[in-house]
Amino acid sequence: MKVDWTKYVLALVITVAIFYTAYYVATRIDATRIADIRTAQQNISIDLLSTQIQFELLGSLDCQAIKENPVLTSQLNTIADRLAYAENSLGKDNAEVIQLKKQYSLLEIKDYLLMEQISQKCKTKTVSVLYFYSNNGDCASCTRSAEVLTYLRQTYPDLRVYSFDYNLDLSALKTLISLRKVDGPFPAIIINNRDPVYGFRNLEEMQALIPELKNLASTTAATSTKQR
Amino acid sequence: MLHLMAMNIGTAGVYFCLFLALYFEVFLLISFLAKKPSKKTSLLPKHYPTVSMVVPCFNESGTLATTINSLLSMDYPKDKLEIIVIDDGSTDRTREIGEEFARREPQVSFFHKENGGKYTALNFAIAHSTADLIGCLDADSFADKDALIEVVKRFEEDEEIMAIVPVMKVHNPRSPLELMQMAEYTFGIFVKKMFDNLGAISVLPGPFSLYRRRVFSIVGLFKHAHNTEDMEIAFRIQKHGLKIVNAHTAFVYTTVPTTVRTLVKQRTRWTQGFLQNSRDYWFMFGNPKFGNFGVFVLPFGMAMFFAALYLSSFMLYQLISSIVLTTIHILTTGIVPYPSWPTFDWFYFDTSTTTFVIAITLGLTLVSMVIGRHIAKSTFGLPAVLSYILLYGLIAPLWLAQALLGTVLARESSWR
Numbered sequence: 267m268k269v270d271w272t273k274y275v276l277a278l279v280i281t282v283a284i285f286y287t288a289y290y291v292a293t294r295i296d297a298t299r300i301a302d303i304r305t306a307q308q309n310i311s312i313d314l315l316s317t318q319i320q321f322e323l324l325g326s327l328d329c330q331a332i333k334e335n336p337v338l339t340s341q342l343n344t345i346a347d348r349l350a351y352a353e354n355s356l357g358k359d360n361a362e363v364i365q366l367k368k369q370y371s372l373l374e375i376k377d378y379l380l381m382e383q384i385s386q387k388c389k390t391k392t393v394s395v396l397y398f399y400s401n402n403g404d405c406a407s408c409t410r411s412a413e414v415l416t417y418l419r420q421t422y423p424d425l426r427v428y429s430f431d432y433n434l435d436l437s438a439l440k441t442l443i444s445l446r447k448v449d450g451p452f453p454a455i456i457i458n459n460r461d462p463v464y465g466f467r468n469l470e471e472m473q474a475l476i477p478e479l480k481n482l483a484s485t486t487a488a489t490s491t492k493q494r
Numbered sequence: 495m496l497h498l499m500a501m502n503i504g505t506a507g508v509y510f511c512l513f514l515a516l517y518f519e520v521f522l523l524i525s526f527l528a529k530k531p532s533k534k535t536s537l538l539p540k541h542y543p544t545v546s547m548v549v550p551c552f553n554e555s556g557t558l559a560t561t562i563n564s565l566l567s568m569d570y571p572k573d574k575l576e577i578i579v580i581d582d583g584s585t586d587r588t589r590e591i592g593e594e595f596a597r598r599e600p601q602v603s604f605f606h607k608e609n610g611g612k613y614t615a616l617n618f619a620i621a622h623s624t625a626d627l628i629g630c631l632d633a634d635s636f637a638d639k640d641a642l643i644e645v646v647k648r649f650e651e652d653e654e655i656m657a658i659v660p661v662m663k664v665h666n667p668r669s670p671l672e673l674m675q676m677a678e679y680t681f682g683i684f685v686k687k688m689f690d691n692l693g694a695i696s697v698l699p700g701p702f703s704l705y706r707r708r709v710f711s712i713v714g715l716f717k718h719a720h721n722t723e724d725m726e727i728a729f730r731i732q733k734h735g736l737k738i739v740n741a742h743t744a745f746v747y748t749t750v751p752t753t754v755r756t757l758v759k760q761r762t763r764w765t766q767g768f769l770q771n772s773r774d775y776w777f778m779f780g781n782p783k784f785g786n787f788g789v790f791v792l793p794f795g796m797a798m799f800f801a802a803l804y805l806s807s808f809m810l811y812q813l814i815s816s817i818v819l820t821t822i823h824i825l826t827t828g829i830v831p832y833p834s835w836p837t838f839d840w841f842y843f844d845t846s847t848t849t850f851v852i853a854i855t856l857g858l859t860l861v862s863m864v865i866g867r868h869i870a871k872s873t874f875g876l877p878a879v880l881s882y883i884l885l886y887g888l889i890a891p892l893w894l895a896q897a898l899l900g901t902v903l904a905r906e907s908s909w910r
Contacts, residue, residue: 268693269782269789273528277521284516288850295845302841348841355846410827417829469828 296355300362303348307369310341314376329388342377343419345370346429358401368436374428375438381426393478394426396456398448402433407466411453414472422482504808505848511801512851518794519858522688529691531869534743539646542574543626545704547642549579550615554633555587557749562595562602564636569643577602578619583609588633612700613716613723620715626707630724632700635748636665644744645704656709656736657728659686659695660702660744661870667750670881671757674889675750676874677863677882683742684866690740692786696795697725698738702746709736719774721907722767729775732787742869758893763907765799765897772796773901799894806891856883 349370353363378394385392397415399408412429419427430439432452446462448454454462457476473479547565551558558579565577579592579602589606596604607618620628627649631637637660645658661683664676689695698705703724713734719726731738751757772779772792779796781788824830860879867874900907 269785273521273524274789277517277524280520280524281513281517284520284854285513285847285851288854289847291850292845292847299841351842407826410823413823413829414827417827466826468826 296352299348299352300366303345303352303366304369306341306345306348307366307373310345310373311369313341314373314380318376318380329384329390342370342373343427345373364434367431367434371430371434371436371439374430375442378426378428391478391481392426393422393424393476393482394428394458395476396442396446397427397429398432398443398452398454398456398462399429400432400450400452405452408453411455411466414467414469415455417469418472418476418479422479424482425476425479504811507804508808508848509851511805512848512855514794514797514801516851516855516858518798519855519862521790522685522862523858525688525691526684526865531687531742534644537647539643539650541650542571543646543649544624545570545575545627545629545642545646546619546623546625547575547577547629547631548616548619548623549577549631549633550582550612550619550700551579551584551588551592551633552582552609552612552615553584553586553588555584555591558588558591558633559595561631561633561636562592562599565631566599566601567639568637568641569639570646572601575601575642576623576625578623579604580615580619581606582612582615583607611718611721613718616723617715620710623707627704628707628710629702629704630700631702631746632748635662635701635746637702637747638745641702641744641746645702645741648739648741648744649704649706652737652739654737655706655739656712656731657698657703657705657738658741658744659698659738660741660746661686662699662701663745663747663870663872665747665749667878669752670877670885671754672750672752673874673878673881674885675757676872677878678886679750680863680866680870680872680874680878681859682866683870683872684862686740687742687866687869689791690738690742692790693737694732694785694787694791695738695740696728696732696787696791697722698728698731699724701748702744712736720767720770721763722771725764725767726771726774729771729778732784733775733778735784745870754889754892757889758896761890761893762896762900765893766900766907768795769799769897769901802890803894803898806887806894809887810891 349363349366352366353360356363358364378396381392381394384390395415395418397411399405399412401408415427415429419425430442432443432448432450432454446456446459448456448462451464453466454464455467455475456462458478463475467475549558549561549565554561562577562579565575568575577599579595581589581592581604583606592602592604592606595602603622605618605622607615616630627646629642629645641660645660648658649655662679663683664672664679667673667676686695709731713727713730713736716723717726728738751760772795775792778784778788779792820831863874863879866872897907899905
């Protein structure tokens with residue numbers, strides 16, 4: 267009984283080649299995803315800068331013009347969803363993902379500061395939530411907190427939720443954390459610049475924590491997406 | 495954290511199983527390209543050896559007449575073909591039908607014996623036969639008119655061929671469960687032909703397998719063999735280094751289980767038989783002395799068994815985890831997910847390596863089915879493929895788990 271070992275080796279080579287091709291194609295598509303997020307972030311960066319310059323040019327004289335060109339919360343939210351997906355599929359330690367998260371965090375901080383300025387000068391009432399989470403395995407309820415905030419964000423489109431990975435090595439973020447005196451345990455939430463609130467809050471508790479929600483327009487239907 | 499670790503180990507296991515499945519399919523496709531099945535010819539055999547077709551039956555009153563009639567209508571000299579019907583202690587009208595045929599048809603001999611199992615019925619018939627070739631046709635099956643001629647032509651090709659297995663097709667499939675089995679049998683037709691190319695056929699199923707008489711004097715008669723005597727005798731023939739081939743131009747039709755319960759029972763018997771016979775023939779595993787049978791068919795058969803069991807357990811674990819997590823989330827967050835239409839944003843399509851490998855593996859399975867369809871001149875189409883994709887993964891784990899349990903507990907599998 268003869269065994270044709272060549273066939274065995276050939277099958278092994280082809281199988282490995284198929285696996286490698288599948289891996290290569292998957293990697294290329296992931297790279298396209300990263301590029302897609304990067305492009306979106308660059309666009310937001312330009313738009314934010316444009317809004318900032320517009321604000322500085324107009325000062326508080328023309329708040330109406332600023333209101334007609336709202337800062338790009340929905341686009342930031344879209345990036346947040348995409349970034350969460352990329353982080354989930356590529357891993358939280360992926361260098362590209364970390365880089366994009368840093369850029370995203372900077373954009374969030376920039377948007378947050380700009381909105382603070384606009385709010386003060388134009389006397390508009392905004393509701394902002396700074397949400398700090400940890401990805402280091404020390405925050406079992408962070409995913410659920412993110413779900414609650416995502417739900418609120420979708421129910422109240424004017425609610426501005428900024429989520430930050432507490433452990434991200436980013437000096438601007440560290441400054442924000444230090445200024446807002448956030449230390450843990452996580453999740454930590456800062457609503458409209460009040461003192462941080464720590465720990466998981468369900469939907470009812472969160473709504474009680476943000477009484478300003480009553481003044482925001484709400485949608486009736488909301489879908490849930492991951493935020494971090 | 496533990497959940498994540500379990501997921502990582504679990505995913506690595508999935509990759510390993512997919513690698514095995516893909517290797518198996520690639521290997522068979524290479525074998526196909528190396529030697530494609532020949533076309534059917536209208537040539538007749540040079541000689542017509544005497545043939546005894548044995549019909550072992552136990553409570554087969556519903557299908558016995560069709561089976562005997564299909565043998566009587568065979569394109570084969572009547573003086574060269576005898577039909578031996580062995581009633582293995584039936585309690586229905588099987589005996590009555592068999593005796594009626596024996597009275598009416600000189601080709602038919604009928605014997606009634608106490609119930610002792612299929613292998614005793616076969617051995618009984620072998621003892622009462624003097625024919626050159628001895629075949630078996632289960633009473634739930636029937637063959638094409640030219641099936642015997644096709645098998646005899648194949649025997650003529652090589653004196654060393656000791657046993658021949660035909661192409662098995664599902665008779666008149668209607669329900670999704672039968673269509674699922676039709677697709678599976680079609681894939682099996684391809685696999686069997688490729689095992690033939692490798693000289694490594696591992697089972698000689700009841701429907702229309704034929705043996706040279708002298709093989710029984712070399713390897714011995716049928717054994718109980720954990721209720722899978724057709725598998726064990728193939729193992730034994732392989733052990734003796736004798737040839738088993740596939741006559742891909744001889745078509746046999748079999749009725750398949752019509753309920754999940756009977757299907758699971760049948761497949762549990764087959765699978766448990768494989769596990770238990772593998773244990774009895776452990777020395778052949780990975781042993782090049784037994785050719786591709788020892789190096790490829792046995793190890794891969796076993797590996798695929800555990801891989802299938804692993805994959806189904808992993809998927810079940812994921813499903814249960816997902817249900818538990820969703821329930822916990824709903825209870826703790828107070829948010830009930832609002833049903834919505836899925837969004838078709840390319841960004842969120844699952845384009846992981848696993849997805850591509852699964853797609854390629856499924857694709858190669860479909861290619862194999864199409865080749866099997868071509869070999870068998872079968873007519874299976876989309877409904878059968880869909881039934882296979884939707885049902886097989888749900889039902890197969892039941893018999894795999896049951897077979898493993900039966901083997902571990904040394905519990906005997908049942909026929910019906």
